[in-house]
Amino acid sequence: MEEMERMETVPMGSGSKEQLFEKGHPVIRELKRIPEIIFEEQIAMLPSSAIPVKSLFVRKQMDHYHVDSLILKKIAMQVLHILRQLSECHIYPGIIDLQDLYVDMNNSQYGVVLLHPEKFQLLTFEQDYEWYPEDERIFGDAVLFDEKMQQIADNRLIYKILVASARGNVKVPPLKTEADYSELFYNILSEKWKQIFERRELCSYEKLQQLLEDSIQIEEEFARMTKESLDEKSEQKKQEKTEQFQIKKENEGEEEQFALFVILRTELDNSKKISKMLYLLQDELELENTLLGHSCQQAFVFGNGAVQVKKFQRYHKDFRCQFPQVIREYSAGEALIIGTDLLQEKKEELLLKNKGEKQQFYLYILMDGRIKNDQLFQIALTKLKKVREEGVELKLRMVDNIYCEACQKLKDVVEDTQRCC
Known part of the structure; x- marks a missing residue:
């Protein structure tokens, strides 16, 4: 019954986007069922350790939080979870600004929430987003996004996160002038990821999730092996120094x-x-x-x-x-x-x-x-x-x-x- 009510009200073209929120339109009720989407009245509840993803991708913050490719992939996985829930509700918000995605850097899972749903494309109301030349090149003069266009936008959003780009106009591959750390992170992506982005392959949410899961598993295994190797070398070095110091103590007092x-x-x-x-x-x-x-x-x-x-x-x-x-x-x-x-x-x-x-x-x-x-x-x-x-x-x-x-x-x-x- 509720799904029928939502479908019946989809063509609503009069009024304003603000009225959808004021009147509790069914599409707004669906947004509120997604726990990772934060409305204006909930913003004060965000932890102090949560920062905009766009701000995180500035070089100073990247250094401060020691952000590596594994952390970027975990953030991308959290963002993909939100995008997938929106898609399942047949809500196509348009291009999402990295400034509206907040990540909790004190959470080992790097939990992400999405703010300002009032900026979304909703029903026949356009998205509120500052378009860049690269967006216009990709989407042309489109006004309202359909399912396919939303998928293209979401694929591009995942790309921006994996290369840690604070710039909305980032190219594939990133140009040297787009600096930050984008070029570095692009270069260390696997060939599979590079081929997808360079060929503009449109990946389903299921495929993106599988790719991210595989990448995270590989990097975590590599990190574990590296740590074990370093611990072993550290213990060996400590043993060597102990022997050296013992000799020194006997000789020098x-x-x-x-x-x-x-x-x-x-x-x-x-x-x-x-x-x-x-x-x-x-x-x-x-x-x-x-x-x-x-x-x-x-x-x-x-x-x-x-x-x-x-x-x-x-x-x-x-x-x-x-x-x-x-x-x-x-x-x-x-x-x-x-x-x-x-x-x-x-x-x-x-x-x-x-x-x-x-x-x-x-x-x-x-x-x-x-x-x-x-x-x-x-x-x-x-x-x-x-x-x-x-x-x-x-x-x-x-x-x-x-x-x-x-x-x-x-x-x-x-x-x-x-x-x-």
Whole structure:
């Protein structure tokens, strides 16, 4: 009976789209049966961790949430579930804006909801959507979408999600100028996916679901195998280090360590990579000192305009240094000068105290990008050479292979240079 009522009211061409919502038209009641479609009065109930998919696809957010191809496919699967329910109700909303799809990034299933059903094409009322040239090329001058056109639009929506495109006008394949990470994610799609998109093959919802399920299964299996391999290598490395430290303990006896970290952070909006590098180094030092029975003091220098310093002290087990939130432009040279001065002050302090224990000094330089080769940096190089001659072990750790004049000069002074993370 209800289905007949809906069918009888489909031709409604008078009035307005707003009146459909006000009067509780049967097509609106069908929309309300889909739990993933959120009406205006429900928006306040969204979790704070839910963000628009379009906003997620901005480079800064992609980095913040560590979005990979597996996460994109899980989001696409959630979106497909909504599209399929709409199709089963014979509702063809038109082109859906990524801004109206919200994903909960704190949910391991990456649950998605669709907002603003008032923008949908409903009955004879057109969709409210800002068309792009690529949409016009695909759909021509169409006013109302039928089942086939809706399927084309939904296939394209899944494509936008799989290539993480925040741009409504994205091409197949994405152009370099459309950047973000679209070109990267397109290149790592399987050949099957690429052929579908390049040939404009129209896939049914069932086929899209099967393709996504297969892709997710393959990627999850690969991730599991990779994790097991890394865990095995990590355990093996830990065992090797344990043996090395045992030999070192027998040969050298107890000593006190002083580890200074100079953090030359240039990624102003993202400290995750350099934080990870610092935490790994602290893990390694903690393991070494635990196995050798050594005590260790740590100090930190953050370059950020007014350089922040944490002086040498013994920290509790499991301590991991947190970064200052506000980072501005700074001179790497200034941070290095302050770091070398801190080390020399500590050495002089210990000398005055006539401490008999053996001491070992480390200076770790952490970098995540290019640094300035200014006058202060030249002074810092001279100071680094001096502390190296006085027995301080210099270690350079970089997030990536960084190519700049200042970096090359650092590598010439610091023999122990490694790329991390």
